[in-house]
Amino acid sequence: MARRPFGEFEHILLYAVLHLQDHDDGASGAAVRRLIEARTGRVASPGAIYTALDRLETRGFVRSKLGDPTPERGGKRKRLYRLSAAGSAALRDAESVLNSMARPARAKR
């Protein structure tokens, strides 16, 4: 079994990107942060979100591009993320690993 190539927070981030990437031109950091806060109640700083996404990007799990400046952000650009093929595959792998452990354990209980 391959070692999971990312931690729990990163795992959550990948799901968030997967969920949001088709809404706009990709998942923005702000949207990801909002989604995570709404679903898990966890408050993450934009800095933490971006450094984690940056780490995932150097490992080849996500791709990003700069979006256009928008007035509600005070003319600042945002970065938009999408899963890469390697990211989808890694996510699927992690899922199947967790499932293969979880299902039999639950069935027993």
Add this chain to the structure above:
Amino acid sequence: MITPVTPPAPPRLARWLAAVCLRGEAGEVIAGDLDEEFADTIAAGVPVARARRRYWRQTLASIAATARRAKEPLDAAPRTMPWDGLALDLRSVLRTFRQSPGYVCVATVSLAVGIGANTAIVSVARQVLLARLAVERPDELRLPFWTIDDNAKINIQTIGSFGARDARGRVLRSNYTYTQYVAFRAATGNRVAGFNVLRQMTLGATGRPPLSGTGLMASGNFFDVLRPALALGRPLGDADDRPDAPLAAVIGDRLWSAYFDRRPDAIGKSISVNGVQATVVGVAGTSWRGLSPGGFSATPDIVVALRQQPVVSPEWSDEGGPLESSPRYWIRTIARVPGGPADPAAGLASQLTAVLNGTTGIGRDAARSLEVVAMPGDRGYDSLRPASMQPVRMLMGVAAIVLLIACINVAGLMLARGVARQKELAVRRALGAGRGRIVRVLLVESALLSLVGGAAGVWLAILASPALSTLVQSGLGATAFRFSLDLRLLAVSLAIAAGAGIFAGLLPAIRLSGGGGALKDRAGNTNPRLLVGRAILAVQIAVSLPLVAGAGLLIRTMVNLAHVDLGFDADHLVLFAVDPTRNGRSPERTAIVFPQLLERIEAIPGVIAATLIENPLISGFESDARITVGGRTATMYMNSVGPHYFAAMGARLLAGRAIDERDLPGRPIAVVINEAASRRFFPGDDPIGRRFRNGSRELEVVGVMADAKYDALRPAAPPTMLFSYRQRTMGEMHVVVRASRVAASLRADLEQAVTAVDPSLPIREYRTQREQIARSLGREHVFVRLLTLFGGFALLLACVGLHGVTSYSVTRRTGEIGIRLALGAQRGAVLWMILRQVVALAGIGLVLGVPLALLASPLLGAFLYEIGPRDAATIATAAVIMVAVAVLAGLLPARRAAAVDPIDALRAE
């Protein structure tokens, strides 16, 4: 009046802090997110104060997270993805290569020569030394030889025997009589097969040109015992091995290609074997090499049944009768002992010894020591040719030394570069490159060099392969040898060379890990890395010396051989072979063709004299006979010759008369003996008129000639006698022509003379006597060339290494030299100061190298002529050459040191 409500703004101080701490694109994106989040919070109805507190928290958390990320080591990414940034490293390595083309060039060439030479030579060695028969379970094969006490008196006649010695030095004899072979076969339940080799056969097929080839006569169970693979058809069987059976043949790949274009319909077709029609029943597979997997004897083109001997080789028969009923020893045997190597072959040997004692025609005295030895047969006869193995071993030694030198040289180069790059590496380290990353750059560099060197090595090996094939074919006598490169060996050589390079390349990285200091490293006088480099150079000089000394020994051998007193005049002689009998048929034709031919040739303008000779001189061929002189039995060399022998050969007749037209069949047999024979058999007497016996024939000495070399240049002239070719009928003879004209211009005239006598007679092996002698030295020539080449290569590499180390030392010591000069040192003294190091290095190298050379040179023993393998003068000369080359290499940087301008040097300081 409605005033627009200004939306609440994020805290200004926090915003400023974010702008200062989070810069660039990433900062812009985060700041944007922070603002967006603030707006969201307000829109969600959260009180402004809480939203502002939250903004502060998120800003500080973002700054902290970004700072943590920045502190993560740069090589964290490669740790997860080891190939990240490899392209960058590759680019950096290529850039350094471009900056130092000399270094890349020397490293590539030394790797290429080391790897190429080693791979090519060891490939040859494996093929020649280790090739096994391509048959089913070769381990089970045995070659039964017989041996007898050397003092035992035996009088037997053999045809086509193979002699060898076993580990105890006993002479092993290969041949048995037909009766003995039949008894062997019966006693072992058909496990012993018999065969003999047919040389110089004439093969033909309708509509195709005739070919000359070799073959085997084999017993009906031969294919059952040997079990070679067939490409087509069936093997020979006992039904074919009957005198009344139709002549059936299994043909080899060469004949199948030449006559049947490898078509399957060859089976059932007819070919001619020495003029007799035979039917092709089978075709041997491409792996068929007869009984010499290493190619030491020609691959048999054809196999026919043993008992067809009266049909295919009638000239062997006694008075027309078949050999089966003759007491001649003409059958070699091979046996298959099931059970492989574990089975005690002694069982077979003692069984056959008993059989041999029951059937033998050898005297009763001798029988007591008569014994059959079953030698391993998995490599056919090749394992019994120790003489052929020695040159291969020597070559392997040379190849190993060359690879060693290449490794040492590359290691030295990498070390020197490591020293030169210490500063660069220290800077990289200081800028945050992890040690892993630096090691990787060095690894990439070594690997790249090895790759380029290895590729060049393969190219070199392929380039050298025709020369090596020639060497193996002419030098070792493996005429059927075909060169093929052993890729596994290539990988091993490559790995060794790359390993040396990588090891040396990594040393600077390991040193770096011992802590900084390299950055502030100034002109320290002794640098440990330089010391290792010097030691490596000394070893390189030591290892090169045996090569240079070996080349010297061989060169002196060639000079000695060129000045050998031949005993005849080899200049202005032309030779060619003619066979008027075509493989033993109509022997009476020699008496008609040769006298006419000689007469016509001597009539050609410019021809001084012409004669015939059975074995051309210095050709490696000789004939000999057992003679009885005054009750004493001995071996004497003999040669059949024509009239005018002394005039043509430029040899000297000392007393009596030469062989001439008088010496015809039916007359008393006249011989001319040489001085060696006279001294040995008629000491103190006048040999003229004396008689001695050869078998049933009586010979009379009619003349005495001066000693001359016979089959080879090295041995002293053996006791030799000359016969008239008319009194000892031979098929093929060599015509020797002494002419005052150039050999090439003579050829057309000679061919015309032959055609005039018999238009169907081809000329073979046209050459001058000088070419003949050069050909006999083919092996020596190749070895001299190889050793001189490798010796020169070793010298060159040592030269480059010395130059490099000395230059580096001069560069480091420029400041010191400037101070010395400023304080009044003479420039000559500075020159010597630098050169002294070089000479000391060479001296240490020689102290190590001379014993090495003394140890290695006996390997050359068999090739040397009139010079000892430990010839002091030669080794001393080699040592002087090494020192001279070393001084030459050091002179350039030393002169640069002496020319240092003290002002400049001190200013640079």
